[in-house]
Amino acid sequence: MAELLSPTNDYVFKRLFAEAPDLLVDLINDLRPDLPDIASVEVLNPNIEPNELTGKYIILDVLARDGQGHCYNVEIQVRRYGAWHKRGLFYLARTLGLQLGAGEDYQQLRAAVGLHLLDFDLFTANQAELGQALWRFEMRDERQPEVTLGNILQMNLIELNKADRLGLPEGPLRAWITFFTHWREELTMAKIAHEPVKRAMSRIRELSADEEARRLAFVRERALRDEVSQLNEARQEGRQEGIKEGRQEANAETARNLIKTNALTDEQIAQATGLTQAEVAQLRSEQQG
Numbered sequence: 001m002a003e004l005l006s007p008t009n010d011y012v013f014k015r016l017f018a019e020a021p022d023l024l025v026d027l028i029n030d031l032r033p034d035l036p037d038i039a040s041v042e043v044l045n046p047n048i049e050p051n052e053l054t055g056k057y058i059i060l061d062v063l064a065r066d067g068q069g070h071c072y073n074v075e076i077q078v079r080r081y082g083a084w085h086k087r088g089l090f091y092l093a094r095t096l097g098l099q100l101g102a103g104e105d106y107q108q109l110r111a112a113v114g115l116h117l118l119d120f121d122l123f124t125a126n127q128a129e130l131g132q133a134l135w136r137f138e139m140r141d142e143r144q145p146e147v148t149l150g151n152i153l154q155m156n157l158i159e160l161n162k163a164d165r166l167g168l169p170e171g172p173l174r175a176w177i178t179f180f181t182h183w184r185e186e187l188t189m190a191k192i193a194h195e196p197v198k199r200a201m202s203r204i205r206e207l208s209a210d211e212e213a214r215r216l217a218f219v220r221e222r223a224l225r226d227e228v229s230q231l232n233e234a235r236q237e238g239r240q241e242g243i244k245e246g247r248q249e250a251n252a253e254t255a256r257n258l259i260k261t262n263a264l265t266d267e268q269i270a271q272a273t274g275l276t277q278a279e280v281a282q283l284r285s286e287q288q289g
Helices: 010-018 021-031 050-054 084-097 160-166 172-182 186-190 195-208 211-261 266-273 277-288
Strands: 041-043 062-066 071-077 112-118 134-138 153-159
Touching: 010 021, 010 062, 010 071, 010 195, 010 211, 021 041, 021 062, 021 071, 021 112, 021 172, 021 195, 050 211, 071 084, 084 112, 084 153, 153 160, 160 172, 172 186, 172 195, 195 211, 211 266, 211 277, 266 277
Parallel strands: 071 112, 112 153
Antiparallel strands: 041 062, 062 071, 134 153
């Protein structure tokens, strides 16, 4: 039997839920904290373009709208980068803003809900953050958080690995978290009784048996790995450049101090600091000027 594809691969995630709207309905109902259950959704972006598999910083998400007009941006994120939350807020606000046509009343606005499953720990600054894995952000007053502008613009985050470590009460949400963190563990998954998660496992097995799906999942995984590698290389080059610049400045400062003594020639100072005689001469000229 072929090794199971990972549902945390965003290509697999999109295939899993965009091609099975009934499963997406179950996921939304189980992850959403407050709005009434939905009966059906229309997937607004069911296709995956070839360039999306290798595109830089692209996250394959699932956009859906329910029968009441509420819109959902559902996605899984496997890499952490500095502006990810700004991206999420931008598209969430854009989803809200595109609901109304010319002349339509603001009363027609429906909720724009972001559901983000994070395959990394995001909030780790203190013990309180380490003890929480489920987050909901919406428009509230800073001093009186019970005063709210409603949940029409809402971002929900689930730190999967942290939630798994902390443990949650038995129920649909815990079943989904187990699915996304332990899908490879046959004995663990066999204990899951939540029917939607059992259907999700069946879909994973079907996709894993599809050679083309396996190939494209690998293309996506390789693109993400290359992207991370390039970012790490850029950071390393930046650090090395910073070290080099720091060393140069330290050598220049040493040369300035030696010039002040007026006891050594430019050649001797150059030998002592690693600077060129021209650089020492330039420093001397600046001091004399």
